[in-house]
Amino acid sequence: MSQFGVIGLAVMGKNLALNVHNHGFSVSGFSIDKPEVDAFAKYEDDKLTACYTWEDFVASLEKPRKILIQIMAGRPVDETIKKLLPLLDKGDILIDGGNSNFHDTTRRCEELAQSGIHFIGMGVSGGEEGALNGPALMPGGDEEAYNEVAPILEAIAAKTPEGRPCVSYIGPSSSGHYVKMVHNGIEYAIMQEFSEVYDILSQVAGKSNDEMSEIFDSWNKGLVPSYLTEITTAVLKQKDDLTSDHIIDHIFNEASYKGTGNWMLEDGVSLGAPISVVAEAVIARFMSKATTRQEHPEVTVKEDTPELIAALEKSLQLAQAVAYAQGFQQLTMAAKAYDWNLRYPSIAQNWEAGCIIRSAMLKDIENAYEKDATISVLFQDPYFKSLMENNLPALRQVIAVAASAGLPTPTLSASLNYLESIFNDNLPANLIQGQRDYFGAHTYKRNDRPGTYHMEWYEEK
Numbered sequence: 001m002s003q004f005g006v007i008g009l010a011v012m013g014k015n016l017a018l019n020v021h022n023h024g025f026s027v028s029g030f031s032i033d034k035p036e037v038d039a040f041a042k043y044e045d046d047k048l049t050a051c052y053t054w055e056d057f058v059a060s061l062e063k064p065r066k067i068l069i070q071i072m073a074g075r076p077v078d079e080t081i082k083k084l085l086p087l088l089d090k091g092d093i094l095i096d097g098g099n100s101n102f103h104d105t106t107r108r109c110e111e112l113a114q115s116g117i118h119f120i121g122m123g124v125s126g127g128e129e130g131a132l133n134g135p136a137l138m139p140g141g142d143e144e145a146y147n148e149v150a151p152i153l154e155a156i157a158a159k160t161p162e163g164r165p166c167v168s169y170i171g172p173s174s175s176g177h178y179v180k181m182v183h184n185g186i187e188y189a190i191m192q193e194f195s196e197v198y199d200i201l202s203q204v205a206g207k208s209n210d211e212m213s214e215i216f217d218s219w220n221k222g223l224v225p226s227y228l229t230e231i232t233t234a235v236l237k238q239k240d241d242l243t244s245d246h247i248i249d250h251i252f253n254e255a256s257y258k259g260t261g262n263w264m265l266e267d268g269v270s271l272g273a274p275i276s277v278v279a280e281a282v283i284a285r286f287m288s289k290a291t292t293r294q295e296h297p298e299v300t301v302k303e304d305t306p307e308l309i310a311a312l313e314k315s316l317q318l319a320q321a322v323a324y325a326q327g328f329q330q331l332t333m334a335a336k337a338y339d340w341n342l343r344y345p346s347i348a349q350n351w352e353a354g355c356i357i358r359s360a361m362l363k364d365i366e367n368a369y370e371k372d373a374t375i376s377v378l379f380q381d382p383y384f385k386s387l388m389e390n391n392l393p394a395l396r397q398v399i400a401v402a403a404s405a406g407l408p409t410p411t412l413s414a415s416l417n418y419l420e421s422i423f424n425d426n427l428p429a430n431l432i433q434g435q436r437d438y439f440g441a442h443t444y445k446r447n448d449r450p451g452t453y454h455m456e457w458y459e460e461k
């Protein structure tokens, strides 16, 4: 009998199952896709079982059964649950490790509770390699069920540099998938920031792909140590297998998406969260598909100075901090709205290794929330406040250079605007309130006395 079961043996499911097996647990794997099961069966031994039917799979598991569903999100997850339900017993545990929309997870938690099945909605990050060698895991839902599977999840999860597992109970209901959605929104934001910096390095500073790769490599050892810096270095120096050029010059510049970043924006809008950088990153992907692709005049502003390169490094460091700050700001607002007691230091710790947005900065974020879990804006923390003060001139300089060169910088500019706004008690929203009251009698508050007011702006005709 196996201690753990995995449904869905594509890149993520297969590698997670192998990871469980590599940590000494017995595991069964099943997929509706026979070739996937055949490929999995090649690893069969006394602790790994490949199953070809739903019945054999369920019968191969120790009770209470612990089953990870790692398949395409959406309707396939409901279809899988429907297939499984008649075969399961009360007390069995289902974990959905896909990128499910948190609204679906809320519904599934409620529906499965009625059947006596424990449900965990778990964000998984790390891609194919992370799934095999240590992903970041964000499980939410039934806490008792989480405690049952915690030994397996803690064994397979990535470990922080201090050796702590990148998994912890996030909170009730769909909070785990919510946190993964925010992870992906931050991922979109930081990736777009990288692409804007790459554009400036290439078009203004005139750097070659190999030179840019070396610059990102030095930043990885400098102010921006992160997985995304590491892979940017690798992507830029990769040679094409069809021509003698670098592959980056032949990758069509249209960004795809499966939509988790868009979901963060949707919920952020419903909460009133000021996640402008995530919004710009989502829209930049739309824009890459919506451009009319007319030839753009060549960039004539050229500047290849050590000062500009240093300013770009500082800008990327600060913009990355803004992306995290906006993610955590949305989490604090969601925790209030959905009544979740989210532990921000643990969430930062979960992201310190294994996941796509892992970076050295997450340790500083963990420290910030450890010191004061009530901060609503990361830059209230003294470390991040001084980072902002030190790097803001560089970000202003970079945006000025890009603007004069005619290069769009949606996320870098949004980062600057966020920082210029978030501590400003003199924003011009008074005019908007005056206009709203003028055309719609929407009322306004005053800055010198309490109460709600309406002005008779004009005489009724």
Ligand SMILES: NC(=O)C1=CN([C@@H]2O[C@H](COP(=O)(O)OP(=O)(O)OC[C@H]3O[C@@H](n4cnc5c(N)ncnc54)[C@H](OP(=O)(O)O)[C@@H]3O)[C@@H](O)[C@H]2O)C=CC1
Pocket (backbone or CB within 6 Å): 008, 009, 010, 011, 012, 013, 031, 032, 033, 036, 070, 071, 072, 073, 075, 076, 077, 079, 080, 097, 098, 099, 100, 124, 125, 126, 127, 128
């Ligand atoms: N790839 C990545 O880097 C990451 C992926 N994820 C998430 O993990 C999950 C799995 O991802 P990935 O491994 O990339 O695979 P895919 O998202 O491509 O999903 C493929 C798997 O889903 C199965 N499937 C599709 N429809 C059904 C159905 N109706 N019933 C049962 N099974 C079905 C497929 O079987 P079949 O071949 O028969 O269609 C296959 O096993 C997804 O939710 C994804 O978003 C999370 C983090 C990273």
Ligand SMILES: O=C(CO)[C@H](O)[C@H](O)COP(=O)(O)O
Pocket (backbone or CB within 6 Å): 099, 124, 125, 126, 127, 184, 187, 256, 257, 258, 259, 260, 261, 356
């Ligand atoms: O969850 C992931 C990484 O964390 C997946 O790779 C996801 O597919 C990335 O999002 P998108 O496909 O929209 O770029």
